[in-house]
Amino acid sequence: MSAATLCTESSTSCTSRSPTPSESTEAPEAPRSRFAWCLTGSGHGLSESLALAGRLPQVDLFLSAAGEEVLAIYGISLASLKARFRVLRDKSASATPVGTLYSDVYHSVVIAPATSNTVAKCALGLSDTLPTNMFAQAGKLGIPSLVFACDTEPVVVTRAPHDWVTLRPRRIELDNVERLRAVDHCRVVASVAELEHALDQRLQQLALAWNAPSTSSS
Numbered sequence: 001m002s003a004a005t006l007c008t009e010s011s012t013s014c015t016s017r018s019p020t021p022s023e024s025t026e027a028p029e030a031p032r033s034r035f036a037w038c039l040t041g042s043g044h045g046l047s048e049s050l051a052l053a054g055r056l057p058q059v060d061l062f063l064s065a066a067g068e069e070v071l072a073i074y075g076i077s078l079a080s081l082k083a084r085f086r087v088l089r090d091k092s093a094s095a096t097p098v099g100t101l102y103s104d105v106y107h108s109v110v111i112a113p114a115t116s117n118t119v120a121k122c123a124l125g126l127s128d129t130l131p132t133n134m135f136a137q138a139g140k141l142g143i144p145s146l147v148f149a150c151d152t153e154p155v156v157v158t159r160a161p162h163d164w165v166t167l168r169p170r171r172i173e174l175d176n177v178e179r180l181r182a183v184d185h186c187r188v189v190a191s192v193a194e195l196e197h198a199l200d201q202r203l204q205q206l207a208l209a210w211n212a213p214s215t216s217s218s
Helices: 046-055 065-073 078-082 096-103 116-124 130-141 171-181 192-205
Strands: 003-006 013-016 034-039 059-063 086-089 106-114 145-149 156-159 164-167 186-189
Touching: 034 046, 034 065, 034 130, 046 059, 046 106, 046 192, 059 065, 059 130, 065 078, 078 086, 096 106, 096 130, 106 116, 106 130, 106 192, 116 130, 116 145, 116 171, 130 145, 145 171, 145 192, 171 186, 186 192
Parallel strands: 034 059, 034 106, 059 086, 106 145, 145 186
Antiparallel strands: 003 013, 156 164
8 A cells, every 4th residue: 555654855745655554454653663764975885774774673764865866876766765664855954854753753763874974963963964953853852873984994995886995084084983972872883783783782672673684694
């Protein structure tokens, strides 16, 4: 059944494949029953992060404008994501979808992967994109956030759209990661493996389980 879910293209509803509780034959969702997973403009660990999101129960994707552009660059279609998740897009100056945090829908906010720009904004309390607004408001509501920061080591090897590249983050990027670690209700991870481990711990805290096992499990 197709159902209307929030989107921000015109601050109205749009059609997606995810049924809303009011139109579903299932019981309404329990308060704070979903993950809010935010995508920024980073391609570092993007496919791996989305694979982890796909294994979690009850996930909605929140895309920044840059995140939506990067998905296309890496050959990930919006249609393929809408088939698996509720998708909310950054199309309004006031980041309209952030209001869902006030409705007791989300128990966790994940930003993965997070660009150095997003990390800096979150660390300094700036919020001018959908992911950074989600992070700020989650903190004010006491909702835990998990951030997969990309620039965390003196040398970072990452997959660009057509090749592998070596980056050397500046001291300011590394310092911002440390600043972010000190922000209330925030946990920072530096790799896909750390992200999976942190998500596993969060699931245990919530008495939840993965929908599917890790493909790397022996």
